[in-house]
Amino acid sequence: MTGGVTGGVTEGAPGGSAGSGPSAGTPRRRRPWSGSVLRSRLTRRILAVNLLAPILLVVGMFYLDNYRETLTEARLQALRIEADLIAAAVAEGSLTFEVHPETRSLVPGHVITPELAEQIVRRLSDLAGVRGRLFDLNGALVADSRYDRRGRFQISPLPPLPEPDPMADWLERLSEELSAALDAVSRRLLPQREWPVYREPARQSAAAYDEVRAALGGQPRSRAIRRDPRSGHLILSVAVPVQYFKQVVGALMVSADDAGIERDVFEVRLAILExxxxTLAVTILLSLYLSGTLVRPLTRLATAAERVRHSRGGHIDIPDFSARRDELGELSAALREMTTALSARMGAIERFAADVAHEIKNPLTSLRSAVETVARITDPEQQRRLMGVILDDVERLNRLISDISDASRLDAELSRAEARPLDLAPLLAALADVHATAAAEGGVTVRYEGPPDGAPLTVSGIDSRLGQVFQNLLANAVSFSPEGGTVTLRARRDGHYVVATVEDEGPGLPPGKEATIFERFYSQRPKGEKFGTHSGLGLAISKQIVESHKGMIRAETRTDDGGRVLGARFVVVLPAR
Known part of the structure; x- marks a missing residue:
């Protein structure tokens, strides 16, 4: 029987010369993945992407002007309410009828009693935490919650100081310095609104404050915002008229700085910083963890791939991460399979090259011997026989080289060709008819038995290559069949598979050679057949084609119940479409 190469090789076969290092003169590039995780460019990209959101968060705290304006507006509204309450209290509790200085008679209208007004303004202003100033109709200052009527500061007892806490003091100083630094950065980054300068004359009057003059004119709730050049704080002030029914008897101005607003803004900034x-700590840790789970396996895979590329033989193990059940696991499994297949392919190429050299060497040796001999003899009959030997050797070399060329390009052709739906029944019937005509000359009958119901035998494959398989099997069966024998080609559907068998009535297979006959260059020919007629690659090529179609092929000897050999049987199983 004609044998040949298998469609693949055993796993873990040693690699060949194709796995050697780069050619001479080509510098070996430095691996960018060598080093720690922190030096990995992938790690830096992961950190950059993950840190973008926290950085945008901290940058956003410089853009708190809208929040500050909202707090400022809320504080002005609170000052309006407090001013209305204090003005109402002054109007109810400190107004008296106006007395004519000469006649000592009552004049229609009311005036402010300074003593009562001062007590009301100071008490209510202290409760509200604001500074209250009361002006009469002439614009003179009547009461100031910060000073008494003689211009002295008001003194209030303070609670005892708490025990010093170094850590608390240090945190407070740090908070103040941080707040100042943030304000400085914010002022540099963002355009700041210019406010009028707050100036407080030594002798205060309504003429110094526009909002007070407007309140004395009867305009309700006039307000102003100024910046104190000494402290840098904004001074918020609201002035309301003091009225008795519809009569304006004075104006009350309440004011406060924006220290509370700045404190609220700083607390928001501090919360954002916290x-x-x-977030920064968690992001960095998670990024390093994510980078470690990605970069380290990738580094190991890349290093192993680099070793495979520069190896000079031998099998290189690829790290196995298939237990991860993610894309890296799939990549690891694919690389391992690729490396195993590559190593097996290199081993198969080496063995194929060695077998080819051995098979070609035999006819070349015979040819050389015949040529050297024919040059030394003079007998025409012997020369004629030697020339016949030379011709046979040349034909044998031509046939061997053709079969070797077909086997060597088979892999590339099978990988490029596109499988299409194919009904095997017409193909097998046509092949049986062709071989029946040729076999009839030798007294051999070839017949085809398809499915009894005529159902299609559809598979996915390449028709020319599958035809080559059954052509080899039929030719092989005809060559081993005796005169008057029958070669039967059967095909049927068996579940999800299409099963085709080729049976002959020849001597059967040599015991123990059922798998060996599919090895390349194995040849077991019938007695009487001319030597060198077959290359020994037919069955090997057939097995390679069947396995590339996800099928299998096997051979066995047919026997009867008594153990008598009836012939050989080849079985081809292909997935049905």
Whole structure:
């Protein structure tokens, strides 16, 4: 029987010369993945992407002008309410009828009693935490919650100082410095609104404050915002008229700085910084963890691939991450399969090259011997026989080289060709008819038995290559069949598979050679057949084609119940479409 190469080789076969290092003169590039995780460019990209959101968060705290304006507006509204309450209290509790200085008679209208008004303004202003100033109709200052009527500061007892806490003091100083730094950065980054300068004359009057003059004119709730050049704080002030029914008897101005607003803004910034610090720490840790789970396996895979590329033989193990059940696991499994297949392919190429050299060497040796001999003899009959030997060797070389060429390009052709739906029944019937005509000359009958119901035998494959398989099997069966024998080609559907068998009535297979006959260059020919007629690659090529179609092929000897050999049987199983 004609044998040949298998469609693949055993796993773990040693690699060939194709796995050697780069050619001479080509510098070996430095691997960018060598080093720690922190030096990995992939790690830096992961960190950059993950840190973008926290950085945008901390940058956003410089853009708190809208929040500050909202707090400022809320504070002005609170000052309006407080001013209305204090003005109402002054109007109810400190107004008296006006007395004519000469006649000592009552004049229609009311005036402010300074003593009562001062007590009301000071008490209510202290409760509200604001500075209250009361002006009469002439614009003179009547009461100031910060000073008494003689211009002295008001003194209030303070609670005892708490025990010093170094850590608390240090945190407070740090907070103040941080707030100042943030304000400085914010002022540099963002355009700041210019406010009028707050100036407080030594002798205060309504003429110094536009909002007070407007309140004395009867305009309700006039307000102003100024910046104190000494402290840098904004001074918020609201002035309301003091009225008795519809009569304006004075104006009350309440004012406060924006220290509370700045404190609220700083607390928001501090909260953002705390969130940023926590988010930054978590982001860096998670990024390093994610980078470690990605970069380290990729580094090991890349290093192993580099070793495979520069190896000079031998099998290189690829790290196995298939247990991860993710894309890296799939990549690891694919690389391992690729490396195993590559190593097996290199081994198969080496063995194929060695077998080819051995098979070609035999006819070349015979040819050389015949040529050297024919040059030394003079007998025409012997020369004629030697020339016949030379011709046979040349034909044998031509046939061997053709079969070797077909086998060597088979892999590339099978990988490029596109499989299409194919009904095997017409193909097998046509092949049986062709071989029946040729076999009839030798007294051999070839017949085809398809499915009894005529159902299609559809598979996915390449028709020319599958035809080559059954052509080899039929030719092989005809060559081993005795005169008057029958070669039967059967095909049927068996579940999800199409099963085709080729049976002959020849001597059967040599015991123990059922798998060996599919090895390349194996040849077991019938007695009487001319030597060198077959290359020994037919069955090997057939097995390679069948396995590339996800099928299998096997051979066995047919026997009867008594153990008598009836012939050989080749079985081809292909997935049905």
């Amino acid at each position: 969130i940023f610090a926590a």
